[in-house]
Amino acid sequence: MRATLRWAHSDLRTHRGEALFLVLATAGVVASLLLATALFGYATNPWQRTFTQARGAHVTLHTTAPADAAKLAGLDGVESVAGPYPTAAVTLAARGSRASAELRGTAEQPGTGRPLITSGRWLDPGAPDGVVLESSLARALLTTPGDTLTVPGTARTLTVVGVADSAEPRYRPGEQPGLVWALPSAVTDPDGQVTGLRLTDPADTGYAVQRAVTVLGAGAIGEVSTWQQARAEAQGDNRLLGQVLGLFGLGALVAAGFAVHGAISTRIRGHLRDISVLKAIGFTPGQVVRVFLLQHLGYALLGAVAAAALTEALGSGIPGRLGEAVGVWQGLPGHTLALFVVPVGAVLFIGATTGLAAWRAGRAPPVPVPRPAPPEAGGLTGVARRALGARVPP
Known part of the structure; x- marks a missing residue:
């Protein structure tokens, strides 16, 4: 384990630019997903937006x-x-x-x-x-x-x-x-x-109604409406729009994961010589996979945490409709859950794609295999020689 950490530290010092790029790429992906989540709630749930801004009655x-x-x-x-x-x-x-x-x-x-x-x-x-x-x-x-x-x-x-x-x-x-x-x-x-x-x-609407009936009397109350009923009526018209935007959000997550996977795969392919050296000095394929996986999971975790913190602290200050959407989203009931689930999901997805690239790195041979030389030209048939003698184009 000590050798793994020392190699990871040495690789970080040698390739700081690549590490910074991966951290920024992950931060950009997570921040984009969080902003998309805020816009999703803002666009597909206008009733919740109105309820939050108006401090509606339950x-x-x-x-x-x-x-x-x-x-x-x-x-x-x-x-x-x-x-x-x-x-x-x-x-x-x-x-x-x-x-x-x-x-x-x-x-x-x-x-x-x-x-x-x-x-x-x-x-x-x-x-x-x-x-x-x-x-x-x-x-x-x-x-x-x-x-x-x-x-x-x-x-x-x-x-x-x-x-x-x-x-x-x-x-x-x-x-x-x-x-x-x-x-x-x-x-x-x-x-x-x-x-x-x-x-x-907000969940105590039934108890509040019972207490109101006790205080005023059953004959004094004619009609009762709750915030759950108003939300159910208002959300019916936006359900299809929410499903469509959610589908596009999942597609964006998959596309972002493949983009990060491509960057990590390219980086690992560029380190095949280092991988061969590691195997030559005694690293097992499992250790090679583990060192790359832990290294890139650390980059992904750092970028995800930074993106979540910046979005939470500065998102509502973005000019225009996007900042307004983030401000409203921060007051919605599912805000805390989304702020945790989106970065964790992105890190796990990046970890899965990194694991595949690292597994391929673990299969690299201890000694780089030279590319086979192309076969030498020769062995022309008599017909070919006569055609070339007659100035027939090859």
Whole structure:
């Protein structure tokens, strides 16, 4: 073992450029895979991105108007509360389209379950008839900021001042009403109220609902929705896109592995003379395989750790959409697992390809075999000699 380490140390001092190249190549591969993972989560899971940025509520409770929903803030395991907000069921019409909606009164943009403005602006007390529409409802009504909505059966009109994304269940005609945020003064006849609970443990939604029923009473709670239900509904449309991008990601990993394998194989072929010397002084084929495998696994591990550390520390500072994707990915539930699995998987894959190249190195003979000399020309037939004498081209 001591001789193996001494030879590896000597080889490192002699070929520092090659070692640095392998470390940088591995770091580049792992960093690219981590950034691709971040973009994958950013592109295929917009609901999770919205939920993370908006600090969405894990449980949303619709209660009756007389219920004292403020008591929910004192429940065990509740980190923060959104509301309670007065609500009213309305029907909105615009450009010949109609949609059922939940008019929700809030004076300020909430900290928990915060709507993310995509166009326009938030509510302004100077415009009491202004409303902000959830993006799926805005698409269904074909409206943009500045448009006017009517309430059929009344003379009331509302002005769209903004469109926002929300982590709550999206508008589905005939099943789920759309969300409309308005000033409390615009909710003139509330028929209920809504409260969002953000939990310290997102998995305790069932326990939180049970505690809410105990505190408010079963008759006070009309509808309950959880973040798992909203995520399942939102992710259905992006499943195929996720599978396609995942397939391309696996292809990129395989291609990167073959690229590193080619670099290592070329390096080993360039060291055949050194391998022959090692065998001549007593190294066994197994020792030759082990020294190359451990050496290149060390390079791969160093590059993978460096790439993971740099991506975690500096990834969110990359300008543009890529930095934003990394910042959002760092707040997703599977971030820590991916940060560990991707470098480990890359190192194991590189180790497997290195093992194949090292096994070929172990089969090299102790003494280099000279290439056989090409056979000397001669033995022309009589026909060939006569053809050449007649100046026939060879």
